[in-house]
Amino acid sequence: MEAFSCRCYQFNLLLVMLFVTADIISTVEFNHSGELLATGDKGGRVVIFQQELESKNQPQCRGEYNVYSTFQSHEPEFDYLKSLEIEEKINKIRWLPQKNAAQFLLSTNDKTIKLWKISERDKRPEGYNLKEEDGRYRDPTTVTTLRVPVFQPMDLMVEASPRRVFANAHTYHINSISVNSDCETYLSADDLRINLWNLEITDRSFNIVDIKPVNMEELTEVITAAEFHPNQCNTFVYSSSKGTIRLCDMRASALCDQHSKLFEEPEDPSNRSFFSEIISSISDVKFSHSGRYMMTRDYLSVKIWDLNMESRPVETYQVHEYLRSKLCSLYENDCIFDKFECCWNGNDSVVMTGSYNNFFRMFDRGYRQDVTLEASRESSKPRSVLKPRKVCTGGKRKKDEISVDSLDFNKKILHTAWHPQDNIIAVATTNNLYIFQDKL
Amino acid sequence: MANMYSKGTKRKFSDGVDNKAVAASYSLQRQSLLDMSLLKLQLCHMLAEPNLCRSVLIANTVRQIQEEMAHDGSWQVVTEALGGSGHGPSDRLVDTEVLCQSSEQQDGGPRLYSVMGYDGCREEEVVTDKALCSVVVGDRAPALLLGTIGHCWDRGELRVEDGVSKDSGTGEEEGTKSGEGAKMATGQVFGTFEIKNGAPGSDPALEELFSDVDASYYDLDTMLTGMQSAPKMGPYDFLDSLASSHGSVSNSSCRADLNELDHIMEIIVGS
Numbered sequence: 001m002e003a004f005s006c007r008c009y010q011f012n013l014l015l016v017m018l019f020v021t022a023d024i025i026s027t028v029e030f031n032h033s034g035e036l037l038a039t040g041d042k043g044g045r046v047v048i049f050q051q052e053l054e055s056k057n058q059p060q061c062r063g064e065y066n067v068y069s070t071f072q073s074h075e076p077e078f079d080y081l082k083s084l085e086i087e088e089k090i091n092k093i094r095w096l097p098q099k100n101a102a103q104f105l106l107s108t109n110d111k112t113i114k115l116w117k118i119s120e121r122d123k124r125p126e127g128y129n130l131k132e133e134d135g136r137y138r139d140p141t142t143v144t145t146l147r148v149p150v151f152q153p154m155d156l157m158v159e160a161s162p163r164r165v166f167a168n169a170h171t172y173h174i175n176s177i178s179v180n181s182d183c184e185t186y187l188s189a190d191d192l193r194i195n196l197w198n199l200e201i202t203d204r205s206f207n208i209v210d211i212k213p214v215n216m217e218e219l220t221e222v223i224t225a226a227e228f229h230p231n232q233c234n235t236f237v238y239s240s241s242k243g244t245i246r247l248c249d250m251r252a253s254a255l256c257d258q259h260s261k262l263f264e265e266p267e268d269p270s271n272r273s274f275f276s277e278i279i280s281s282i283s284d285v286k287f288s289h290s291g292r293y294m295m296t297r298d299y300l301s302v303k304i305w306d307l308n309m310e311s312r313p314v315e316t317y318q319v320h321e322y323l324r325s326k327l328c329s330l331y332e333n334d335c336i337f338d339k340f341e342c343c344w345n346g347n348d349s350v351v352m353t354g355s356y357n358n359f360f361r362m363f364d365r366g367y368r369q370d371v372t373l374e375a376s377r378e379s380s381k382p383r384s385v386l387k388p389r390k391v392c393t394g395g396k397r398k399k400d401e402i403s404v405d406s407l408d409f410n411k412k413i414l415h416t417a418w419h420p421q422d423n424i425i426a427v428a429t430t431n432n433l434y435i436f437q438d439k440l
Numbered sequence: 441m442a443n444m445y446s447k448g449t450k451r452k453f454s455d456g457v458d459n460k461a462v463a464a465s466y467s468l469q470r471q472s473l474l475d476m477s478l479l480k481l482q483l484c485h486m487l488a489e490p491n492l493c494r495s496v497l498i499a500n501t502v503r504q505i506q507e508e509m510a511h512d513g514s515w516q517v518v519t520e521a522l523g524g525s526g527h528g529p530s531d532r533l534v535d536t537e538v539l540c541q542s543s544e545q546q547d548g549g550p551r552l553y554s555v556m557g558y559d560g561c562r563e564e565e566v567v568t569d570k571a572l573c574s575v576v577v578g579d580r581a582p583a584l585l586l587g588t589i590g591h592c593w594d595r596g597e598l599r600v601e602d603g604v605s606k607d608s609g610t611g612e613e614e615g616t617k618s619g620e621g622a623k624m625a626t627g628q629v630f631g632t633f634e635i636k637n638g639a640p641g642s643d644p645a646l647e648e649l650f651s652d653v654d655a656s657y658y659d660l661d662t663m664l665t666g667m668q669s670a671p672k673m674g675p676y677d678f679l680d681s682l683a684s685s686h687g688s689v690s691n692s693s694c695r696a697d698l699n700e701l702d703h704i705m706e707i708i709v710g711s
Contacts, residue, residue, distance in 0.1 A: 087489065089489075173491075191492040220499075220500055221496070274501055274504055277501070278497045281497060330472070331476070337491070343643070
């Protein structure tokens with residue numbers, strides 16, 4: 001796929017759409033063509049946006065998305081056996097590659113994964129032989145001719161229906177789902193286990209990773225994210241709270257507790273503190289589209305790994321290094337546990353991740369340039385280009401810079417997504433969804 | 441100060457007065473961090489969204505601090521200082537053990553496990569002294585802390601999976617193993633977190649509970665504005681009512697109701 005080759009620091013990003021959601025957005029995901037954008041929220045709802053047909057033809061307005069479908073994916077549940085409330089918050093959405101007219105996506109909360117079919121209906125049958133148009137049955141004695149119903153156009157209706165429910169396979173909270181490149185299976189990962197499912201079969205799943213210790217006393221590490229390789233259907237990775245990534249080959253054995261590769265960067269002794277482990281915990285892992293690299297996000301940085309080199313990442317980008325001296329406060333108010341996601345652009349040349357104060361960061365891998373942008377109504381006048389932001393880390397604060405102490409840590413951007421082909425990005429603040437595109 | 445604190449490098453005690461002052465300050469801050477972490481662990485089940493990863497990370501941090509303290513010899517200093525406290529620390533230890541047992545009789549699980557097995561304990565908004573079982577420490581601090589916390593996880597987990605969970609052995613075993621080590625520390629440092637059961641007369645104890653908490657860690661990074669510690673609360677807002685010590689009566693009656701309910705459930709379930 002040929003994506004725009006602008007460098008990120010040359011991006012002139014325009015705010016194209018701003019949606020205010022009813023509930024806190026918990027996940028954002030483009031489908032494989034980029035025509036659809038799905039968001040999940042804390043209330044268990046999924047909202048799907050569709051790129052406007054007109055804008056697909058007019059390059060100037062590529063980023064026009066409108067609400068396409070809304071449905072309640074998960075409801076709050078109460079597990080009576082364990083006396084537990086199960087949150088309906090959607091943790092992840094993953095689209096299946098499109099095979100026919102309908103679209104399919106997987107959505108998951110803490111415990112249950114559901115496969116949803118989203119289909120359009122723009123015709124309906126009319127002209128029944130035995131029924132009136134309003135559905136009442138005609139008096140049989142008045143039926144003297146035979147007629148066959150025909151399809152007539154109607155207003156477009158988008159229907160979402162649950163096709164599969166994959167339940168009761170996870171004791172702990174699901175943090176990841178990932179569809180395999182074979183389009184037949186997918187994995188779901190919780191804190192201690194990873195299960196492999198067949199999309200057709202809901203009453204069985206295979207456990208492929210289990211890191212639960214025999215003695216829970218010995219638990220010191222949990223699984224934080226997992227993903228299938230984009231091309232190799234036998235390969236997946238999972239990251240841990242200790243900053244390690246394990247690559248597993250399902251051909252090696254049924255239970256992939258033994259990793260094929262272990263990616264871990266040795267700790268920098270000069271930066272060691274009581275918070276070292278916490279900030280090394282990986283919150284997200286994403287393969288590049290090419291499958292050659294993977295990206296991990298820990299609290300302060302984004303790292304790019306070459307799958308052929310386990311000893312250290314090939315690239316490291318500091319997201320907000322100025323927070324390193326504030327770790328104690330961030331620990332106190334729990335911000336240090338925030339799980340930021342990250343994403344690649346279509347041709348793997350730029351990566352993006354969120355930060356605080358509604359800032360998000362882009363890193364251009366080729367030119368080694370980065371930019372900080374802000375997703376807020378004040379700074380995003382429609383149709384005017386986003387201005388890069390700068391955080392002042394000490395000394396004299398220049399005009400337009402913001403000092404570390406003025407950052408709002410309640411305004412965090414945890415979820416971002418990049419259109420698979422174009423330079424259109426979706427950025428979620430607490431309950432606003434921003435869609436930016438670059439100005440041509 | 442902040443820079444020094446963020447690095448966990450060991451300090452050598454030397455003759456210089458400056459070094460001693462620096463080391464003392466470091467120890468103080470380290471202790472604050474330990475206190476803060478233990479409080480977080482206890483309140484884990486009061487989060488709106490319980491989080492195993494967060495709990496594990498906090499527990500690991502506690503373990504690290506304690507290992508360093510033990511290695512430093514500061515642990516010995518702390519424990520010696522507490523040796524003369526009025527309460528026999530071993531008495532206090534026995535108290536927590538008794539509480540561990542009584543919670544077992546009540547259908548195991550949920551109330552105890554502020555750290556793990558939160559599958560079992562999520563809905564429990566009431567903090568009880570049983571939560572204290574998870575913070576027994578001593579010479580063999582790391583293992584012990586692990587032991588009790590893990591025991592909590594384990595039991596919660598057993599309850600979830602087997603539904604049978606009467607793994608009563610481990611807790612007591614750990615308790616007796618604690619021996620000379622554990623006795624000392626629990627007394628002052630962690631005993632302050634202990635919440636007495638039931639009676640309205642526990643108000644003074646509740647105030648005492650929080651009077652001993654070192655609030656200096658709130659000031660550690662004063663440059664950051666708007667960053668007050670605010671554990672996410674469940675609907676009961678227990679912490680606030682404790683601190684104000686007004687709601688304790690209604691809380692204890694609430695707790696009594698819950699205990700009664702559990703007792704009834706126990707009969708029905710036939711455990």
